[in-house]
Amino acid sequence: MKQTRLLMGMPISIEIIDKSVDEKIFDVVYDYFKYIDNKFSVYKNDSEISQINQNKILEKDYSKDMKQVLKFCEQTRKQTNGFFNIQKDIGIDPSGLVKGWAIFNGAKLLKKNGFENFYIEAGGDIQVSGKNLDKENWRIGIRNPFKEFKENEIVKVISVFNKGVATSGTYLRGAHIYNPKDRNKKVDEIVSLTVIGSNIYEADRFATAAFAMGQKAILFVEGLNGFEGYQIDKNGIATFTSGFNKFILENEKN
């Protein structure tokens, strides 16, 4: 059973293979994403994050989830030498970490309810669990960053088991991720960075941070134990980490 709903400013898809699935579990997980959106969306005036940016809440009164997220953001900032930075012009915006963290929590909710074979995909970031309908590892295609979205052309196919896969990138209409070390400089050396990690929380925060490093992003991923990456530069040349091979599915080319 599969559903797609628009939340957190993007389409979120959940597919559950287990035979015991029914409609109710989808509501449970989507309600959680709604809760996340209401707390962390900088586009909602009433969200906790907007209240914080308007100085309307004291730090001691931040919610438990907010404190947890901010702690993770600070940890990630240190681990990436400042390339991950939630300080933006409008205040703080932790969405680069919240997305992966929320998807991962959604997956944990599914597991807690006894589901083993599923995926959650939100805006191109994916947490997989178990096997697909063919009882094989989930097959994920990396989108060609140079093509329009409706074409959905795939340039690499990977097969993963119990992993998180996050892709940071730009798209045809221009670069929307900036280098936190130099706010005036758009990051356009690379256009796509896919990170495979033990879960989507880890993959997403490092994909977000690394993307801001330009061409050296893939070297950062190479240096991370337990992570693999596939980077596409503005000339259409892909570079991959030394352990990425094991995930590649050889395909017939179009």
Place this chain on the structure above:
Amino acid sequence: MKKFLVSAFVFITFVIYSLHQRVASNVISPTVSQTPNSGSSSTTTTQPSTSTTGFKDGQYTGDIVDAYYGNVQVKAIISGGKITDIQFLDYPRDRQQSNYINSQATPMLRTEAIQAQSANVDIISGATATSQAFIQSLGFALAKAK
């Protein structure tokens, strides 16, 4: 580790070679405060000597070299005409897990030109324009609400 040592060895060999050339031709490296034909180094406390190997005693700083992760700069210490020590003045360490990076060689990562693949996949991963479009659309909506 091995590859890094090889690179460092190659670099250090180059440094030594260039020092050797300079000593042989009586040209003084700009990083050593030593006047031509003086036969002594102002930075050493040992007896000045010009050995048959061609190395003059003293401390010699090599040029800064871009090692991709960061800069490498070494200092060679010559005593009794022989290299007695080589020190790193700078090495790539401005990175997460810098200890890990420094114990590894600069990796040669595989590259390829991207090519369209069969679309037989369960899920697609890619940067999304939807979030950005959401923001833009919201902006337009709010403008109308003014």
